[in-house]
Amino acid sequence: MREIRFDRFGGPEVLTLHHDAPRPEPGPEEVLVQVAYVGLNPLDFKIREGSSARAEGLDLPAGTGREMMGVVIGAGSELDEAELSSRGVAPGTRVFGMRSPSDDRGVAAEVIAIDAEDLAPIPDEVSEQDLPRWAGLALAGLTAIATVQDTAQIREGHTVLVHGGSGGVGQLLIPMALEAGAAQVWATGREANAERIRDLGATPIPYDATDWTAELQRATGGRGVDVVLDTHYHSTFLPSLDQIAEDGLIVTLPTLADLSPATERGLRARIPRILPGRDRLDRLVQGIRAGRYPLEVSQVLPMDRIDRAHELLADGHTRGKLVLDITS
Numbered sequence: 001m002r003e004i005r006f007d008r009f010g011g012p013e014v015l016t017l018h019h020d021a022p023r024p025e026p027g028p029e030e031v032l033v034q035v036a037y038v039g040l041n042p043l044d045f046k047i048r049e050g051s052s053a054r055a056e057g058l059d060l061p062a063g064t065g066r067e068m069m070g071v072v073i074g075a076g077s078e079l080d081e082a083e084l085s086s087r088g089v090a091p092g093t094r095v096f097g098m099r100s101p102s103d104d105r106g107v108a109a110e111v112i113a114i115d116a117e118d119l120a121p122i123p124d125e126v127s128e129q130d131l132p133r134w135a136g137l138a139l140a141g142l143t144a145i146a147t148v149q150d151t152a153q154i155r156e157g158h159t160v161l162v163h164g165g166s167g168g169v170g171q172l173l174i175p176m177a178l179e180a181g182a183a184q185v186w187a188t189g190r191e192a193n194a195e196r197i198r199d200l201g202a203t204p205i206p207y208d209a210t211d212w213t214a215e216l217q218r219a220t221g222g223r224g225v226d227v228v229l230d231t232h233y234h235s236t237f238l239p240s241l242d243q244i245a246e247d248g249l250i251v252t253l254p255t256l257a258d259l260s261p262a263t264e265r266g267l268r269a270r271i272p273r274i275l276p277g278r279d280r281l282d283r284l285v286q287g288i289r290a291g292r293y294p295l296e297v298s299q300v301l302p303m304d305r306i307d308r309a310h311e312l313l314a315d316g317h318t319r320g321k322l323v324l325d326i327t328s
């Protein structure tokens with residue numbers, strides 16, 4: 001079967017498409033999935049280049065990719081037909097999901113073995129054309145739940161600033177913050193993405209056309225916001241510290257972010273941690289079905305363009321999700 005692997009840390013060129021990789025055997029509690037699409041994330045290039053904490057201790061050669069959608073084609077010894085049916089992942093079911101944080105294996109392969117708990121069924125009404133979006137839903141979605149609900153604990157009436165409102169996670173942070181009761185959400189992004197940000201329900205602040213700090217100060221009457229959700233970090237974290245209202249907090253997403261400039265000033269700053277779980281995947285399903293999470297896929301690339309996909313990820317201006325087509 002075809003599988004993308006890398007045997008050393010480095011640039012996108014270390015990613016190699018193998019045509020004769022062995023098919024995995026499922027563990028007792030795992031299912032086998034024929035993968036159709038893989039959702040790509042900045043974490044993928046950070047692991048590949050060795051800069052992510054997750055790269056430490058990773059056995060090379062390693063696979064790439066954390067989230068996907070596909071069809072269940074088999075199962076391990078502990079999962080009989082009744083068990084698979086009760087979990088909604090019987091053979092033939094279309095499923096989506098992500099590797100749990102403790103599972104280092106990649107997903108960019110024609111067939112993967114994955115813990116049945118890390119998957120949820122895709123509703124029958126979803127069309128074939130819409131499937132790439134489901135491949136990119138789990139990681140961004142579980143991150144957005146962890147950010148809005150567990151870490152920022154956004155409540156009725158909060159004012160919120162999202163940095164990177166049209167990115168993969170940003171496109172879910174905006175609707176989830178509104179769903180949690182946020183009174184108003186502002187979101188930064190390039191001017192080219194302003195309309196998208198507005199469609200998601202936030203007030204866009206184009207950082208490439210205006211001074212976003214001045215704009216936010218004007219919009220909040222100098223008060224700042226209760227919560228900053230910072231998906232970018234590099235050039236946004238420090239200036240955001242002057243935009244936090246009293247008793248407010250900043251949640252920044254990159255896991256290696258240095259929070260000390262905030263904590264030294266007595267400000268609350270946190271990094272979210274994904275909590276896997278079927279209940280959370282099911283919540284994403286409900287949100288998509290109800291039209292509340294209109295996550296967008298901006299590009300679908302074939303498997304042999306994984307190097308180009310990683311260049312785009314590292315560029316840091318992805319709109320919605322980038323997806324890899326495992327069937328082409």
Ligand SMILES: NC(=O)c1ccc[n+]([C@@H]2O[C@H](COP(=O)([O-])OP(=O)(O)OC[C@H]3O[C@@H](n4cnc5c(N)ncnc54)[C@H](OP(=O)(O)O)[C@@H]3O)[C@@H](O)[C@H]2O)c1
Nearest residue numbers: 042043143164166167168169189190231232253254317318
């Ligand atoms: N803690 C966790 O568990 C966790 C989980 C998932 C992701 N993450 C991290 O969260 C970050 C975001 O992930 P993602 O998947 O959303 O990335 P992404 O899809 O690549 O989105 C990046 C976003 O950043 C925006 N951006 C770039 N420069 C900016 C600037 N100067 N000011 C404001 N926005 C700017 C881009 O908007 P424009 O194109 O408009 O510039 C784009 O919307 C990554 O670092 C990722 O590794 C952490």
